[in-house]
Amino acid sequence: MNLDFDNAFTERTPRIVNAAKLHRSKERKKAGKFIIEGENAVDAAVSTGAATDIFVTEAAAQRFDYILSAAGYMDVYVHPITDKAARHLSDTATTTGLFALCKPVLWSxxxxxxxxxxxxxxxxxxxxxxxxxxxxxxxxxxxxxxxxxxxxxxxxxxxxxxxxxxxxxxxxxxxxxxxxxxxxxxxxxxxxxxxxxxxxxxxxxxxxxxxxxxxxxxxxxxxxxxxxxxxxxxxxxxxxxxxxxxxxxxxxxxxxxxxxxxxxxxxxx
Missing domain, CATH: 3.40.1280.10 (SPOUT methyltransferase, trefoil knot domain)
Structure with a gap:
């Protein structure tokens, strides 16, 4: 998958700003989406059809290319982001650079x-x-x-x-x-x-x-x-x-x- 990292989303891009808000429960309920980070979680979200969008840094795109390939088959939108945008999205000290927005998956x-x-x-x-x-x-x-x-x-x-x-x-x-x-x-x-x-x-x-x-x-x-x-x-x-x-x-x-x-x-x- 070819991604244009020369025009990657920055931490000021509205999509990144809105995605970062999803770390708050109130915003998740309002948006009807939630955000996840990391290889296992994103891979599972893509394979089960829960993921709608992926945000990925250049380094992560190379490391997790198999997930991005699967995302292409599942019609998941993949967005290149800067390293600074990844740090803005992450809730950990060291980010993997791989995130997904997902549809709610809770049952009753x-x-x-x-x-x-x-x-x-x-x-x-x-x-x-x-x-x-x-x-x-x-x-x-x-x-x-x-x-x-x-x-x-x-x-x-x-x-x-x-x-x-x-x-x-x-x-x-x-x-x-x-x-x-x-x-x-x-x-x-x-x-x-x-x-x-x-x-x-x-x-x-x-x-x-x-x-x-x-x-x-x-x-x-x-x-x-x-x-x-x-x-x-x-x-x-x-x-x-x-x-x-x-x-x-x-x-x-x-x-x-x-x-x-x-x-x-x-x-x-």
């Missing part, structure tokens, strides 16, 4: 559950973008059928979340619902059992029945699930063999989803 909880899922992640009040993205990535890797962010959570379409998901945001259905009680009600109505981890849970993870359709509640990084623990059908302990006091959110989620995926695959459910 109802649409996810209508597909009769076997395994769903339900991060509750998740506030850290890195953890949110990691939960999406882990859920995708473990074959979960969806991720439903419940409550006042970080925006899954934020650039940091998309980057941490390493492209999985475009591969696994993701929803965001503010009403936690409504999410729990929909889960029960769909016939899923609701499990949550707790240090004093009544059942060890190895003893829990994971052969039936399961929704895992994962609590806030700092405060956990609090009173919502009582909403779970079963509270599950993850045994800690060493001297660590606890597991962080992403690690606990990885263990639970892996065990669920193993049990569901073994049972043929």
């Amino acid at each position: 909880a109802g649409k996810i559950l209508a597909g009769k899922p076997r395994l769903v992640s339900v991060p509750v009040l998740t506030s850290e973008p890195g953890n949110a993205g990691t939960l999406i990535r882990t859920s995708d890797a473990m074959g979960a059928d969806g991720v439903i962010f419940a409550g006042e959570t970080v925006d899954p379409l934020g650039c940091k979340v998309a980057r941490a998901s390493a492209g999985s945001l475009f591969h696994v259905p993701v929803a965001r619902e503010q009403n936690i009680k409504d999410v729990l009600g929909q889960l029960r109505k769909s016939g899923m059992q609701i499990l949550a981890t707790a240090a004093d849970g009544e059942v060890d993870l190895a003893e829990a029945d994971l052969t039936q359709p399961t929704a895992w509640l994962f609590g806030n990084e700092a405060h956990g699930l609090g009173e919502l623990l009582e909403e779970a059908d079963v509270r599950v302990r993850i045994p800690i063999r060493g001297r660590a006091e606890s597991l962080n959110l992403a690690t606990a989620a990885s263990i639970c989803l892996y065990e669920s995926a193993q049990a569901l695959n073994s049972s043929g459910a």
Whole structure:
């Protein structure tokens, strides 16, 4: 793909100015688009048809030429930009020089559950973008059928979340619902059992029945699930063999989803 970098967009070009605004949730909602950065995220956005525009520096165009070639087949507009424009678009200290504007990809909880899922992640009040993205990535890797962010959570379409998901945001259905009680009600109505981890849970993870359709509640990084623990059908302990006091959110989620995926695959459910 031949791009005219002699006339590349600068940081003052209106398209760049407007794209940079998409780092704010309010602007994403207003524009009906979101911005992502990096090889994995942009590649996934292009291959799934979510990307509408790509912004790329000259160095990045050489490095990621295979993505730009795919973009040409997918009718994605590719715009050359200056290095300074890339720094203006980026929310990291060191930019990759590769960005994409995307159409919203969020599902509703109802649409996810209508597909009769076997395994769903339900991060509750998740506030850290890195953890949110990691939960999406882990859920995708473990074959979960969806991720439903419940409550006042970080925006899954934020650039940091998309980057941490390493492209999985475009591969696994993701929803965001503010009403936690409504999410729990929909889960029960769909016939899923609701499990949550707790240090004093009544059942060890190895003893829990994971052969039936399961929704895992994962609590806030700092405060956990609090009173919502009582909403779970079963509270599950993850045994800690060493001297660590606890597991962080992403690690606990990885263990639970892996065990669920193993049990569901073994049972043929």
